[in-house]
Amino acid sequence: MENATRRERIRAQTREEAKAAALRQIAAAGPQSLSLNAIGKELGMTGPALYRYFAGRDELLTELISDGYHDLADAVLTAGAAVEGQPPADRIRALARAYREWALAQPHRYLLLFGTPVPGYAAPAHTIQAATRTLSAFLEPLAELASAARHPELERQLATSLADRDGNTGWAGATLRLGVTGWTRMHGVLSLEVEGHFQTMGFDPALLYEAEINDLIASA
Template identity: 45%
Template sequence: MAAEARSPRARYREQNRAEIKAAALQQLAEGGVQAVALTRIAKDMGLSGPALYRYFAGRDDLLSELIRDAYDEVAQAVEHVDGASAADDARATLHALADAYRGWAVAQPHRYLLIQGTPVPGYAAPPDTLLRARAVLGPFLKVFAEGDPTKTLRPVVDEMDAWVRREADVAGWLAQHTGLAPRDAAAGTALAGTVLAWSQLHGTVSLEVSGQYAGMGHRAQTLLTAQLDVLADSFQL
């Protein structure tokens, strides 16, 4: 297997796949997901249509690869913060994770909107997309596992407690990042904080990268910082 991966033929194939993805990302940046067209990519690369289909089965297959790559990159950005943050300063870690997430999105808005924007009509993401999305949020679980939620948050925590006890894959995700079991007291708290943080991030960052804050009197970073401080207060971090 390793010898095959190093063969000239395998390297040529990977090079062409990388060039196809780069061309698709350029189209995505220029015109959104509707602009991604395999026929145009093939023409620009000097390939026939059938030749291009040797690398990707179709547009949806290509989009799936772009989505996987995007999730993996933003996951690496937040995991890097997770590895470098002081374990005893949950609030600072929360802000650093959010900054990494937002920084990636602002630098590559077309890729952020591909994974978090309006769903592509007729496209169904592969199952492993969910695992990659959860990898992005995994480090947030560790932060909120230290929290002590206020009474106002109890309904959310209770629903998260029921969720983790009901769904084995959610329990596995939680255990991977925190070591918590479904019946642990902090399980629902960790999930509740993470879902709430994601909601704050997604709302603010999506509005920012789509230009909805243009002409308003605030910076998105200022707004997000305030939102996360309120959230941290509600979990007594």
């Protein structure tokens, strides 16, 4: 960003404005009704002009997803930094809370990341890295709690596969299993909540979420 020409700065700014408008539209009427024409109008230009900034609708969506992963990772890591030094159980609870708050503050965005996948979308490498970043934040405190192997085969698969990948991060299989389990449980509650499936059931999803987190901690 330092040695960017004036043109490049303005261009980047326009891209950001377009993405912001896109998010507003998605929040208002869902991802399927995202229209480049409408975004253009919001920015004060015609639809085709946006093709100077994005290869097409799919690329715009892909970028929104990528941004989302990074934003979520940042939110979780920030929450993690704020509770450094505290007991692992408390840190896990803080991370989980940050995860949930991010999702509920912008449900449409959470669904963009974890809802029905966009057909043409394939996660770029740095997106996977952002996801790994989020998971790692949880793994750190979990490692302090993880006890003996509970599901040997699953833990073995996780340990060997993730060790091969990015140069042996050194997480124990039991820790990784707790991480993945925590992820699926958080997502299970959050996705159904965000999609409104609990609406007619008359209970507070926050309690269920908390219960899941506490169960996870207790089981470790």
